[in-house]
Amino acid sequence: MTILILAYIDPGVGALLWQAIIAAFVGLLFYLKKTRRWIMGVFRKMFGRRQKPSAPVAEIPAKETMKAKSDVR
Amino acid sequence: MPQSAPSFRDPAGCCCSFNGRVLRCVAAVAVSELEKFLQTNCARQYIARKKFVSTRRLNENEAATLRESPELPPVFHAQPGGAVFEHERIPFPSYPHEWPPEMLWAAGRLTLELAQAALGDGFGLKDATPHNILFRGSEPVFIDALSFERRNPGDPIWLPEAQFVRTFLLPLLANRRWGLPLAEIFTTRRDGIEPEEVYRFCGPLEKFKPRMLSLVSIPAWLSRKTSPDDQKIYQPHLLANTEKARFILESLFQRLERTLDSLKPVAQKNSGWSDYMATHSYDDPAFAAKEKFVSEALREFKPARVLDAGANTGHFSALAAQAGAEVVAVDLDAACAGAIWRRAREQKLNILPLVVNLAHPSPALGWRNGECPAFLDRATGTFDGVLMLALIHHLLVTERIPLEEILRLAYELTHSLLVIEFIEPRDDMFRRLTRGREELHATLDTTMFEQACTPYFEIVRSLALPGTPRRMYCLKRKGGGN
Numbered sequence: 001m002t003i004l005i006l007a008y009i010d011p012g013v014g015a016l017l018w019q020a021i022i023a024a025f026v027g028l029l030f031y032l033k034k035t036r037r038w039i040m041g042v043f044r045k046m047f048g049r050r051q052k053p054s055a056p057v058a059e060i061p062a063k064e065t066m067k068a069k070s071d072v073r
Numbered sequence: 074m075p076q077s078a079p080s081f082r083d084p085a086g087c088c089c090s091f092n093g094r095v096l097r098c099v100a101a102v103a104v105s106e107l108e109k110f111l112q113t114n115c116a117r118q119y120i121a122r123k124k125f126v127s128t129r130r131l132n133e134n135e136a137a138t139l140r141e142s143p144e145l146p147p148v149f150h151a152q153p154g155g156a157v158f159e160h161e162r163i164p165f166p167s168y169p170h171e172w173p174p175e176m177l178w179a180a181g182r183l184t185l186e187l188a189q190a191a192l193g194d195g196f197g198l199k200d201a202t203p204h205n206i207l208f209r210g211s212e213p214v215f216i217d218a219l220s221f222e223r224r225n226p227g228d229p230i231w232l233p234e235a236q237f238v239r240t241f242l243l244p245l246l247a248n249r250r251w252g253l254p255l256a257e258i259f260t261t262r263r264d265g266i267e268p269e270e271v272y273r274f275c276g277p278l279e280k281f282k283p284r285m286l287s288l289v290s291i292p293a294w295l296s297r298k299t300s301p302d303d304q305k306i307y308q309p310h311l312l313a314n315t316e317k318a319r320f321i322l323e324s325l326f327q328r329l330e331r332t333l334d335s336l337k338p339v340a341q342k343n344s345g346w347s348d349y350m351a352t353h354s355y356d357d358p359a360f361a362a363k364e365k366f367v368s369e370a371l372r373e374f375k376p377a378r379v380l381d382a383g384a385n386t387g388h389f390s391a392l393a394a395q396a397g398a399e400v401v402a403v404d405l406d407a408a409c410a411g412a413i414w415r416r417a418r419e420q421k422l423n424i425l426p427l428v429v430n431l432a433h434p435s436p437a438l439g440w441r442n443g444e445c446p447a448f449l450d451r452a453t454g455t456f457d458g459v460l461m462l463a464l465i466h467h468l469l470v471t472e473r474i475p476l477e478e479i480l481r482l483a484y485e486l487t488h489s490l491l492v493i494e495f496i497e498p499r500d501d502m503f504r505r506l507t508r509g510r511e512e513l514h515a516t517l518d519t520t521m522f523e524q525a526c527t528p529y530f531e532i533v534r535s536l537a538l539p540g541t542p543r544r545m546y547c548l549k550r551k552g553g554g555n
């Protein structure tokens with residue numbers, strides 16, 4: 001892929017370094033978020049399946065339950 | 074008709090105004106990139122929302138016909154493989170040195186919005202200056218189509234961040250913290266203020282406040298510690314993980330957006346003139362008569378473009394906009410222009426408010442004075458109607474402009490209608506301004522005023538405002554339309 005390098009503006013000195021420092025910290029945050037998401041995913045897999053059989057009654061919204069009842073009638 | 078000087082800083086192409094058309098000459102290397110960008114969701118959506126200038130490529134025949142014109146800038150001829158694009162014309166170009174802080178803030182918001190939206194389509198914004206933006210009424214429009222380039226997906230750095238800070242955040246900060254007018258910043262500095270300059274303004278404790286630390290102090294300290302010969306910092310540091318690079322950039326844009334929002338200008342309650350509508354010297358019948366007079370003149374002449382000179386909080390600009398005119402409202406007070414901008418946005422009125430002192434209008438700026446034309450060069454002959462309400466005594470007394478000169482300027486600005494309020498020297502406000510120099514205007518009365526109008530205007534009608542020494546005039550330009 002061709003990338004044009006036509007940036008002609010002054011990137012500054014201190015501001016560019018400061019952006020790079022913040023980027024390094026935010027990069028760490030990226031891995032933390034990713035790890036958290038992975039852990040949450042594992043938990044969801046472990047507990048999500050067990051809860052499934054008892055879940056349907058509570059998960060059906062009230063409106064849909066009413067509609068289903070009226071359809072039966 | 075001579076063309077205005079082209080923009081030239083971007084090696085990808087340049088833009089110029091030619092015979093009323095806005096043309097952009099694009100270098101061969103950038104043509105396909107621009108076309109691809111114009112096909113992205115981001116560009117399409119923003120063009121549809123009128124926040125990005127609509128753009129089309131001229132076909133070969135159109136471009137060839139255009140190139141036959143000897144007046145076209147040479148750069149349009151010397152672009153093998155290049156192409157010509159045409160943009161829609163924004164009615165009245167205005168520049169950051171004429172904007173109230175509210176408009177600079179809105180321009181900054183649009184810049185960040187677009188930078189984020191383009192990211193989703195794999196493009197990056199390569200410059201972040203308020204000169205990329207013009208205003209259509211009170212709404213910002215991004216005009217520099219060449220500001221977008223395909224980004225390297227592994228690049229976590231946004232090079233124009235420093236420019237965004239210099240040209241949006243620091244001017245807004247300096248304006249808010251020290252009351253530094255934007256005109257003072259942008260008339261002398263095209264590229265905004267450096268953190269080092271702002272650092273010098275800060276007191277010893279202020280340098281450690283969180284916002285100052287991040288925007289001013291740390292960049293200034295880092296800049297001091299870095300050798301000017303160190304080129305390593307400018308080398309791109311690409312990441313193998315493109316998802317991470319995008320996460321870093323999105324987080325940067327969110328951080329800049331939060332900072333920009335924290336600098337959003339607040340309405341100033343008392344700037345000297347911003348409370349004029351509540352404290353002016355008219356009683357209700359006089360004000361109602363003035364309002365009726367202006368409305369009738371607007372109904373009769375139906376001006377498509379109106380200049381409200383000395384607009385104050387924009388009451389009469391709003392009347393003109395409601396009557397269907399495109400209005401440019403100028404006032405020397407930035408708080409007044411800011412109030413007009415808020416009102417125009419809330420009520421969706423077609424008003425472009427600018428901070429311009431008619432007695433000391435914005436000069437031509439930039440390279441060879443050709444990048445930002447002077448206010449009067451843009452305004453002369455542009456308007457079908459001019460309102461000069463409660464203004465003449467400020468020009469006569471405070472600025473010492475002769476009456477004949479004021480009328481001549483009005484003649485040059487309007488094609489047709491001039492609504493002007495004449496104020497006799499015995500008026501309270503007039504006397505307040507003279508400060509003991511009453512003799513200078515002792516001979517000024519309605520007869521003298523009407524005589525001064527004669528070379529330029531026909532008097533359509535006039536009306537004395539009840540209970541005041543003021544008289545409204547509806548004047549028709551001699552040799553004008555309607």
